Amino acid sequence: MKPTNDCFLRALKREKTDFTPVWLMRQAGRYLPEYCETRAKAGSFMGLAKNPDYATEVTLQPIDRYGIDAAILFSDILTVPDAMGLGLDFVPGQGPVFAKPVQSEEAVNNLYVPDPNEELQYVMDAVVSIRKALDNRVPLIGFSGSPFTLACYMVEGRGSRDFRMVKEMMFRRPDLFERVLDINAKAVTAYLNAQIAAGAQAVQIFDTWGGMLADGDFQRFSLKYMKQVLDGLIRENEGDVVPSIIFTKGGGEWLEDMAATGASAVGLDWSVNMSRARALIGEKVAIQGNMDPFALFGDEVAIRNAARRVMDAFGPVGTAGHVFNLGHGINQFTPIENVQILVDEVHSYSRQFH
Amino acid sequence: MKPTNDCFLRALKREKTDFTPVWLMRQAGRYLPEYCETRAKAGSFMGLAKNPDYATEVTLQPIDRYGIDAAILFSDILTVPDAMGLGLDFVPGQGPVFAKPVQSEEAVNNLYVPDPNEELQYVMDAVVSIRKALDNRVPLIGFSGSPFTLACYMVEGRGSRDFRMVKEMMFRRPDLFERVLDINAKAVTAYLNAQIAAGAQAVQIFDTWGGMLADGDFQRFSLKYMKQVLDGLIRENEGDVVPSIIFTKGGGEWLEDMAATGASAVGLDWSVNMSRARALIGEKVAIQGNMDPFALFGDEVAIRNAARRVMDAFGPVGTAGHVFNLGHGINQFTPIENVQILVDEVHSYSRQFH
Numbered sequence: 001m002k003p004t005n006d007c008f009l010r011a012l013k014r015e016k017t018d019f020t021p022v023w024l025m026r027q028a029g030r031y032l033p034e035y036c037e038t039r040a041k042a043g044s045f046m047g048l049a050k051n052p053d054y055a056t057e058v059t060l061q062p063i064d065r066y067g068i069d070a071a072i073l074f075s076d077i078l079t080v081p082d083a084m085g086l087g088l089d090f091v092p093g094q095g096p097v098f099a100k101p102v103q104s105e106e107a108v109n110n111l112y113v114p115d116p117n118e119e120l121q122y123v124m125d126a127v128v129s130i131r132k133a134l135d136n137r138v139p140l141i142g143f144s145g146s147p148f149t150l151a152c153y154m155v156e157g158r159g160s161r162d163f164r165m166v167k168e169m170m171f172r173r174p175d176l177f178e179r180v181l182d183i184n185a186k187a188v189t190a191y192l193n194a195q196i197a198a199g200a201q202a203v204q205i206f207d208t209w210g211g212m213l214a215d216g217d218f219q220r221f222s223l224k225y226m227k228q229v230l231d232g233l234i235r236e237n238e239g240d241v242v243p244s245i246i247f248t249k250g251g252g253e254w255l256e257d258m259a260a261t262g263a264s265a266v267g268l269d270w271s272v273n274m275s276r277a278r279a280l281i282g283e284k285v286a287i288q289g290n291m292d293p294f295a296l297f298g299d300e301v302a303i304r305n306a307a308r309r310v311m312d313a314f315g316p317v318g319t320a321g322h323v324f325n326l327g328h329g330i331n332q333f334t335p336i337e338n339v340q341i342l343v344d345e346v347h348s349y350s351r352q353f354h
Numbered sequence: 355m356k357p358t359n360d361c362f363l364r365a366l367k368r369e370k371t372d373f374t375p376v377w378l379m380r381q382a383g384r385y386l387p388e389y390c391e392t393r394a395k396a397g398s399f400m401g402l403a404k405n406p407d408y409a410t411e412v413t414l415q416p417i418d419r420y421g422i423d424a425a426i427l428f429s430d431i432l433t434v435p436d437a438m439g440l441g442l443d444f445v446p447g448q449g450p451v452f453a454k455p456v457q458s459e460e461a462v463n464n465l466y467v468p469d470p471n472e473e474l475q476y477v478m479d480a481v482v483s484i485r486k487a488l489d490n491r492v493p494l495i496g497f498s499g500s501p502f503t504l505a506c507y508m509v510e511g512r513g514s515r516d517f518r519m520v521k522e523m524m525f526r527r528p529d530l531f532e533r534v535l536d537i538n539a540k541a542v543t544a545y546l547n548a549q550i551a552a553g554a555q556a557v558q559i560f561d562t563w564g565g566m567l568a569d570g571d572f573q574r575f576s577l578k579y580m581k582q583v584l585d586g587l588i589r590e591n592e593g594d595v596v597p598s599i600i601f602t603k604g605g606g607e608w609l610e611d612m613a614a615t616g617a618s619a620v621g622l623d624w625s626v627n628m629s630r631a632r633a634l635i636g637e638k639v640a641i642q643g644n645m646d647p648f649a650l651f652g653d654e655v656a657i658r659n660a661a662r663r664v665m666d667a668f669g670p671v672g673t674a675g676h677v678f679n680l681g682h683g684i685n686q687f688t689p690i691e692n693v694q695i696l697v698d699e700v701h702s703y704s705r706q707f708h
Contacts (some may be wrong), residue, residue, distance in 0.1 A: 215626060215628075250604065271566075273570075294522070311446075
């Protein structure tokens with residue numbers, strides 16, 4: 001059954017729409033007071049993510065508050081390696097930490113593809129619960145980290161400025177690293193397909209760290225495995241196409257490669273010139289993005305101008321497919337009233353382009 | 355007087371050379387045991403940078419050890435804001451911290467352009483001392499942080515993942531932020547000109563953080579002020595042209611804009627495809643870069659292949675001007691013997707392209 005507001009799905013399928021749909025990466029998050037309340041009840045971040053009722057609550061909060069055009073499953077990109085038994089924990093001030101990082105051949109040998117309907121059942125329960133709560137108002141996006149981005153955390157064991165241990169394995173033992181990536185690609189494929197089967201109406205692959213790879217290495221160690229995932233995805237569900245989005249932060253150099261993977265849309269970070277991106281790949285895929293998240297710290301006029309700059313750069317949309325988003329996750333200190341200004345501006349200003 | 359080995363300067367001037375010159379960003383640094391010894395004698399990082407004898411010692415270490423084709427003044431990009439009285443300190447585990455960050459209109463009003471031959475005399479003394487010690491073996495590169503990159507540290511007061519306070523000032527009070535940038539541009543111009551007068555034979559502007567700006571904002575808040583600096587630089591000294599290099603990490607989107615500033619060369623980080631860069635800007639400027647610093651963690655064959663990949667992508671050099679470098683500073687954990695493999699490989703493999 002189509003959502004009442006299917007603008008987001010139509011844009012991804014490059015069909016005509018009346019306005020440009022908008023959602024925000026990390027839209028269910030700490031900048032929202034209601035999120036912080038639910039988070040406090042849940043006790044911990046993973047307590048929140050693993051409880052379908054709480055996950056449903058926070059997923060719907062930005063939809064209810066702002067009239068955003070798509071909901072995104074509340075979860076974390078690291079649920080998959082957690083389900084592989086690596087022991088995910090969120091340490092205050094440090095972010096995600098794995099108890100058993102993958103730093104030896106033996107550790108790689110022990111990796112396996114988790115059954116998404118076993119170890120990750122809580123995610124599928126959340127998808128079902130969210131779909132029910134959304135009641136077809138807007139579509140639900142499922143997501144996963146990219147095989148490379150998951151490998152970054154799995155090998156390093158935590159976030160890092162430079163992921164030196166990851167690069168060391170990549171340069172010293174590319175064979176070993178590629179085994180990790182292959183397992184991750186299989187795990188992500190199964191995971192996203194389970195989300196789709198449970199009710200996700202589009203999926204996004206977050207390649208948060210692909211941008212730290214050299215040209216050539218990106219294609220070999222990140223893009224190839226995203227394509228492997230895309231090739232294995234369920235194409236249709238509930239009688240409709242399930243569009244896919246790939247987003248590599250810092251991937252502006254590789255837009256044409258990304259557009260050739262078979263993804264429905266390519267997400268851009270804010271450093272990319274939207275006009276150039278459209279000229280390069282606008283005939284092949286929809287484009288998502290790409291306002292600087294910090295533009296939301298400006299005054300009302302500045303926010304409207306920053307949003308318009310993105311839409312002006314994209315130009316008349318027709319069937320090119322533009323999904324408005326930030327170029328990265330919304331910052332936790334964003335003034336909440338400014339998000340409403342942005343959403344309203346995108347909805348109203350974009351009509352002239354449709 | 356021309357250096358005995360003037361390959362680096364010739365490449366920047368886009369003259370024919372016999373091989374591709376190589377130097378490494380942060381080549382005088384913690385990966386070298388002899389550096390660590392000098393650093394221990396100096397007691398602190400700024401103690402090292404502010405003592406011309408020590409600065410000379412460490413500047414020459416990678417030249418003596420590896421036969422690198424250019425020396426770069428040992429100093430820090432934050433000497434200029436330190437000379438503005440902001441109180442620079444290096445806190446273990448935290449990096450640079452300013453005692454008096456620039457976070458109010460009053461603080462901006464108090465900023466001034468330091469006299470490079472007063473507050474920064476120690477840098478000029480180091481330049482003179484290094485030139486003497488080099489005895490014209492290879493040229494000496496002077497450098498500064500870009501006006502925007504200096505502003506990042508000045509406003510935030512320290513390093514940061516997202517420089518939120520900088521972005522807040524930029525979006526809320528662009529007028530104030532532009533005043534900081536204008537003062538920085540004047541200060542950097544005077545600083546680099548003093549380095550040139552003291553003996554620096556080329557200069558590089560490090561725009562470490564320009565890549566976190568949105569397209570459009572980069573041109574307005576970073577590039578414009580680098581151009582202001584370049585426009586004010588001394589063009590000739592000691593009877594030779596003084597070439598300039600601008601390097602924006604994450605600036606791959608803006609190569610053509612960077613090549614139009616009047617800089618002699620544009621530096622690339624490792625995400626940029628060297629063939630594409632040459633096609634875009636190779637007719638206008640020399641190009642510096644761009645191997646992934648972590649490729650130095652591979653085995654000998656992997657290092658040689660990574661170096662060759664860069665040179666192959668550049669192709670026959672002629673008078674196009676290629677300076678081999680890493681795409682960012684060398685990592686402190688780099689195995690020292692691997693740097694020799696790289697330098698030798700660049701010197702030998704590149705001959706076929708000249």
